[in-house]
Amino acid sequence: MHKDDQALIFEISKPGRIGYSLPEMDVPEIDINELIPAGYLREEEPELPEVSELDIMRHYTALSNRNHGVDSGFYPLGSCTMKYNPKINENVARYPGFAHLHPLQDESSVQGALELMYDLQEHLIEITGMDQVTLQPAAGAHGEWTALMMVRAFHEANGDHKRTKVLIPDSAHGTNPASATVAGFETITVKSGENGLVDLDDLRRVVGEDTAALMLTNPNTLGLFEEDILEMAEIVHAAGGKLYYDGANLNAVMSKARPGDMGFDLVHLNLHKTFTGPHGGGGPGSGPVGVKADLIPFLPKPVLVKQGDQFVLDYDRPQSIGRVKPYYGNFGINVRAYTYIRTMGPDGLKAVTEYAVLNANYMMRRLQESYDLPFDRHCKHEFVLSGKRQKKLGVRTLDIAKRLLDFGYHPPTIYFPLNVEECIMIEPTETESKETLDAFCDAMIQIAKEAEVNPEIVQEAPHNTVIGRLDETLAARKPVLRYQKQ
Amino acid sequence: MKHRYLPMTETDKQEMLETIGVNSIDELFSDIPERVRFKGEYNIKPKKTETALMKELTQMAQKNADLRSHTSFLGAGVYDHYMPVIVDHVLSRSEFYTAYTPYQPEISQGELQAIFEFQSMICELTGMDVANSSMYDGGTALAEAAMLSAGQTRRKKVLISSAVHPEAKEVVKTYAKGQYIEVIEIPHKDGITDVAALKDMINDEIASVIVQYPNFFGRIEPLKELEEIIHAQKSLFVVSSNPLSLGALTPPGKLGADIVAGDAQPFGIPTAFGGPHCGYFAVTNKLMRKVPGRLVGQTVDEEGRRGFVLTLQAREQHIRRDKATSNICSNQALNALAASVAMTALGKNGVKEMAISNIQKAHYAKEAFKTKGFEIAFEGPSFNEFVVKLNASVKDVNKKLLEKGMIGGYDLGRDYSDLKNHMLVAVTELRTKEEIDTFVNEMGDYHA
Ligand SMILES: Cc1ncc(COP(=O)(O)O)c(C=O)c1O
Secondary structure, X not given: OOOOOOOOHHHHOOOOOOOOOOOOOOOOOOXXXXXXXXXXXXXXXXXXXXXXXXXXHHHHHHHHHOEOOOOOOOOOEOOOOOOOOOHHHHHHHOOHHHHOOOOOXXXXXXXXXXXXXXXXXXXXXXXXXXXXXXOOOOOHHHHHHHHHHHHHHHHHHOOOOOOOEEEEEOOOOOHHXXXXXXXXXEEEEEOEOOOXXXXXXXXXXXXXXXXEEEEEOOOOOOOOOOOOHHHHHHHHHXXXXXXXXXXXXXXXXXXXXXXXXXXXXEEEEOOXXXXXXXXXXXXXXXXXXXXXXXXXXXXXXXXXEEEOOEEEEEOOOOOOXXXXXXXXXXXXXXXXXXXXXXXXXXXXXXXXXXXXXXHHHHXXXXXXXXXXXXXXXXXXXXXXXXXXXXXXXXXXXXXXHHHHHHOOOOOOEEOOOOOOOOEEEEOOOOOOOHHHHHHHXXXXXXHHHHHHHOHHHHHOOOOOOOOOOEOHHHHHHOOOOOOOOO | OOEOOEOOOHHHHHHHHHHHOOOOHHHHHOOOOHHHEOOOOOOOOOOOOHHHHHHHHHHHHHOOOOOXXXXXXXXXXXXXXXXXXXXXXXXXXXXXXXOOOOOOHHHEHHHHHHHHHHHHHHHHHHOOOEEOOOEOOHHHHHHHHHXXXXXXXXXXXXXXXXXXXXXXXXXXXXXXXXXXXXXXEEOEEOOEEOHHHHHHHOOOOEEEEEEEEOOOOOEOOOHHHHXXXXXXXOOEEEEEEOHHHHHOEOOHHHHOOOEEEEEOOOOOOOOHHHOOOOEEEEEOHHHHHHOOOOOEEEEEEOOOOEEEEEOOHHHOHHHHHHHOOOOOOOOOHHHHHHHHHHHHHHHHHHHHHHHHHHHHHHHHHHHHHHHOOOOXXXXXXXXXXXXXXXXXXXXXXXXXXXXXXXXXOEEHHHOOHHHOOEEEEEOOOOOOHHHHHHHHHHOOOOEO
């Protein structure tokens, strides 16, 4: 072990210490060998840590100090909408009447929870311009797959079995093609044009009788609004396909354009992005799906409906694609999203989008001299730069990202989308102040200068993090994926 | 407008518009075609102040009968357990909960190490070689296991025991439809997977056999016996398992499982009306490169310091796109952290003690029901659940119990047409002798 290494919890374990206080065993005990069949009673104990409560708190506090969150500092990670996570959300989600409900309790005893879910659905229906919403999917990718399963069920219900292909622009997030595969489709890539938007000619070339759907992100992952959206919708619909909206970028268009009005038939939202469910270090999320009327019969079951003044889970859905998740979705995240929407109101959500877009455009203009700007037009909530000028100087985008760590920032998303060389994708969000945006831009400009005059400082970054660049090749070649007692 | 989450002032805004070179924010939206432009504001509820909103939502929460104010005997896959108080204190550290996926390892070592520890603990409990960083939940984890098995064996049929959680079974079937995999149910006999039926049904077209241990009725499946039958056909053996039970039961990894999946909810994760919980996924070394989702691995930096990174990413959607092993991206990281803290607090001794406490208390309750004249369906060794036969509908009985401040067990008639009036009762370490006695008493004369 290196002297600077952070101990694993297993390495501070000491036989004889405990960190728990279990309820009393107040029933008469029977010899356990009489209760468990021979061969099924565990012989060797699992090597779990033996530590005191303070040991635990110190350990995880030390770990948290080695982690950067939105609360630690600016986090302009493109496509991830790293906005402030309101604290009221955390409180509300912990109310016993929400946190400690069992999903299989009698419906009459959970009317408050069902009411919240129902009202959240109603709000999301208005926000997306769709006709119905399911809260069941656990995250964005899960929502994509759920929606595509519905597309399949829709076509099959029409006796249309030849629609085996899903069209996906080259700038799409990786989950789009992956979800299409899991839903049993073949994916066809649609090219983007010079302007970063879907190439309509290419779309016309690949669309056809075998098209099940087109998956589109709008604004796309370059932060650009697909201006030809109505034409695209026409092309796909004329061919008999469905139009699917990846709502990961909804922060850019709230109160400005609704997927339902743009011609989309299905949409998923990432409540853990636009609607402030915290990212939790990678999850949990929530990925509700909204649909137009003709797809309602195929929604996953149960469907939450209102009968009189009662909220009821409807299981009698013969055309449903089935369940996509046990119970009713990531309720705890849905509570947070609902709290957020109710905190903002209609004028608040409109302001959110306006400031998200203002902030992104401001940063783009401040940085356009120092970095290549592949698409010189108004962006939406995020924008991409290219580090190809710096690359010629021997400084890669990865180096720029690592150098930003020295300034206390989480770097932007890099090398995505794939159709921009040395891509740097910046999404500031609306919750950051002008001072923060300026300081970050100053750092980016300084790094661009360093790349010219002192490239080593960038190439060798980071200089003041708890650890340097890690050997990823070693990690993959000789995988060590768990601690094992020597 | 002014809002506590929106820091831009009017002056800021003017300066920024000037830098951009436009006169108004509206101009920035000029690329949205007029025909699709949304005019005005959403027709949704007006915003509320912090205090007013908390008041409204407190009242909404209070309409629900929660497990803090009621005594619960409901399980069926989601359990009311001891949650060490420290878990929520760790979870509330916002360096964890406001972070994204640890894509920049230099400033994400905390999360990465916590997940590495989670993977290690899941391996220890399940007896498997490799565990991933989490799945959405137990149901989707099982579905991923079915898909993995089909890919690995190039076979298109999966057998699933009817004693697997009904909702997990439904999720497996939905995913299977997507992949053109046929799912066939193995009947249960007296609450245990019917071994004779399995022998008849299995052949070299079966990708995997899925059983649950302890199963949905609380019974302990004879994994050893099943394993021999399954592996004789080179099918994969998939076991869905409540990880808490593995504090006391022989881990599936020791009994020949190829994939162990399930939900870590019993470890420090609130029931939360069914989610978010925390799926886990563990495999043998042989299947390491087929695992869905994120994996954290150990490595070193230039100075030889130990560090952790996301690894073997060539399996994942952001690299492989349509060829990825799964479409999962966001997972349940924060709940994996919760489970890790709970497993740490319980530790080697506590996990065993808690598991055995569940067995003992459930056994006590079972005997108390018998003494009272109730018949136990599927009698035999069980973990923390068992089935009681009633002479009335479970729904009606539960309504009566609710009036007494109790949440009764699960109505098996919902999923099994031959089990009408059968209640699946869960008794965890949280239930006191007094609560159990009261519950059995209140069940009164509902015995069949
Ligand atoms: C554009 C886009 N689509 C889909 C996803 C997938 O969402 P999730 O991670 O919730 O599965 C993401 C998230 O990274 C995204 O940015």
